[in-house]
Amino acid sequence: MSTLLLKNADVVVTMDAGRREIRGGSVFIRDHVIEAVGQAADLPQSAGEVIDLAGHVLMPGLINTHHHMYQSLTRVIPAAQDAELFDWLSALYPVWAGLTPEMIQVSTQVAMAELILSGCTTSSDHLYIYPNGCRLDDSIEAAVGIGMRFTACRGSMSVGRSQGGLPPDAVVEQEDAILRDTRRLIETWHDASSHSMLQIAVAPCSPFSVSRDLMRESAALARSYGVRLHTHLAENFKDVDYSREKFGMTPAEYAESLGWTGHDVWHAHCVQLDAAGIALFARSHTGVAHCPCSNMRLASGIAPVPQMLAAGVPVGLGVDGSASNDGAHMLGEARQALLLARVGHGPAALSARQALEMATLGGARVLGREDIGALAPGMSADCVAFPLGDVGLAGGAVHDPVAALVFCTPPRAAWSVINGRVIVREGRLTSIDLPEVQRRHDVLARGLANAVR
Numbered sequence: 001m002s003t004l005l006l007k008n009a010d011v012v013v014t015m016d017a018g019r020r021e022i023r024g025g026s027v028f029i030r031d032h033v034i035e036a037v038g039q040a041a042d043l044p045q046s047a048g049e050v051i052d053l054a055g056h057v058l059m060p061g062l063i064n065t066h067h068h069m070y071q072s073l074t075r076v077i078p079a080a081q082d083a084e085l086f087d088w089l090s091a092l093y094p095v096w097a098g099l100t101p102e103m104i105q106v107s108t109q110v111a112m113a114e115l116i117l118s119g120c121t122t123s124s125d126h127l128y129i130y131p132n133g134c135r136l137d138d139s140i141e142a143a144v145g146i147g148m149r150f151t152a153c154r155g156s157m158s159v160g161r162s163q164g165g166l167p168p169d170a171v172v173e174q175e176d177a178i179l180r181d182t183r184r185l186i187e188t189w190h191d192a193s194s195h196s197m198l199q200i201a202v203a204p205c206s207p208f209s210v211s212r213d214l215m216r217e218s219a220a221l222a223r224s225y226g227v228r229l230h231t232h233l234a235e236n237f238k239d240v241d242y243s244r245e246k247f248g249m250t251p252a253e254y255a256e257s258l259g260w261t262g263h264d265v266w267h268a269h270c271v272q273l274d275a276a277g278i279a280l281f282a283r284s285h286t287g288v289a290h291c292p293c294s295n296m297r298l299a300s301g302i303a304p305v306p307q308m309l310a311a312g313v314p315v316g317l318g319v320d321g322s323a324s325n326d327g328a329h330m331l332g333e334a335r336q337a338l339l340l341a342r343v344g345h346g347p348a349a350l351s352a353r354q355a356l357e358m359a360t361l362g363g364a365r366v367l368g369r370e371d372i373g374a375l376a377p378g379m380s381a382d383c384v385a386f387p388l389g390d391v392g393l394a395g396g397a398v399h400d401p402v403a404a405l406v407f408c409t410p411p412r413a414a415w416s417v418i419n420g421r422v423i424v425r426e427g428r429l430t431s432i433d434l435p436e437v438q439r440r441h442d443v444l445a446r447g448l449a450n451a452v453r
């Protein structure tokens with residue numbers, strides 16, 4: 001058995017039932033589980049490894065509920081820099097058609113490295129395009145290699161342009177093949193146990209790229225295995241118009257009509273969710289992945305997050321794909337959530353601590369996890385420490401070190417422990433050779449873009 005003591009943090013943000021913030025606190029970890037949290041003097045003073053966190057805030061690892069990691073290869077592509085969602089997608093689909101299994105693996109590791117260094121310890125990823133032999137297993141192997149807790153979403157697209165959908169026919173799959181592969185992935189990889197490092201979710205891409213049948217059958221398949229459901233919903237006005245024209249319903253009504261509401265469902269964006277939709281989501285405990293940077297980047301709008309929270313909708317944060325939020329910083333996303341909520345809904349719309357709660361407990365709830373998102377005995381040992389000496393926090397850390405993490409320029413994590421393993425040590429990733437992976441990534445990114453020129 002191995003033990004790890006994280007001691008003497010200036011503040012331990014627990015996110016426990018009492019939302020305690022402990023000055024001069026420590027966390028004691030045995031193997032992959034937290035055993036004790038409290039004042040440094042009240043905890044064991046020694047362990048297999050002891051890390052002194054004076055000058056740091058220690059908190060639960062942040063949780064990212066929506067991403068498309070392969071898009072790290074296609075950041076800032078000039079043709080997609082200044083477009084809204086549908087034009088942005090139409091510019092990028094032909095590039096993504098050139099993806100290979102190696103590209104999925106390498107881009108997933110780069111995206112995860114970036115997230116981990118920004119304080120994230122658990123992420124979901126939504127892979128919905130499978131050209132040239134790509135498989136979700138490529139993402140999963142990347143996650144296992146880097147040591148990140150992972151919810152891998154088996155995305156899909158089945159309605160191509162010739163059938164009235166948005167994606168080109170060349171990048172859609174047959175529906176029976178999608179369902180067969182989804183079943184294989186759940187049976188091969190899904191681990192429902194406590195402290196699981198890997199779960200599978202069923203995730204048709206969006207109402208404008210799959211059929212009603214696939215939405216219905218995906219829900220039935222997911223529920224037969226007890227796994228979660230994920231898709232994009234009500235992202236912008238065009239998305240709502242498409243739903244009204246094609247289905248004669250709002251996106252929320254459409255989701256409900258297909259069985260896509262419930263405690264085991266989370267939808268990305270929901271920027272244009274109306275009041276009836278918010279009430280429906282609250283009633284049915286349907287979750288939302290709020291992605292403020294992407295919503296701003298694509299000019300999708302301002303999500304009604306304060307209204308959702310007030311109604312009791314589970315809301316987590318998502319950085320979204322690297323091509324619609326070209327800077328995936330999980331703590332930065334919490335900051336943008338606070339700022340955007342205030343632009344839309346006034347200065348009291350969201351506090352710093354509410355933003356941090358969305359990034360931890362909110363994310364855990366949305367991903368259906370009761371074992372992450374808080375520092376308390378029995379929880380998975382996922383903790384991050386942010387340095388208060390960072391010049392971006394100067395002054396702010398003196399007055400309120402916890403709020404400073406959200407109001408000031410977001411620092412990188414100095415330490416990250418995932419499932420009891422030290423993955424970031426003094427600001428450096430320990431599990432992969434990041435400079436080498438990044439070098440390969442940029443060669444692949446260039447090749448992918450050049451292939452369509």
Ligand SMILES: [Zn+2]
Pocket residue numbers: 066067068232268320321
């Ligand atoms: Zn997305």
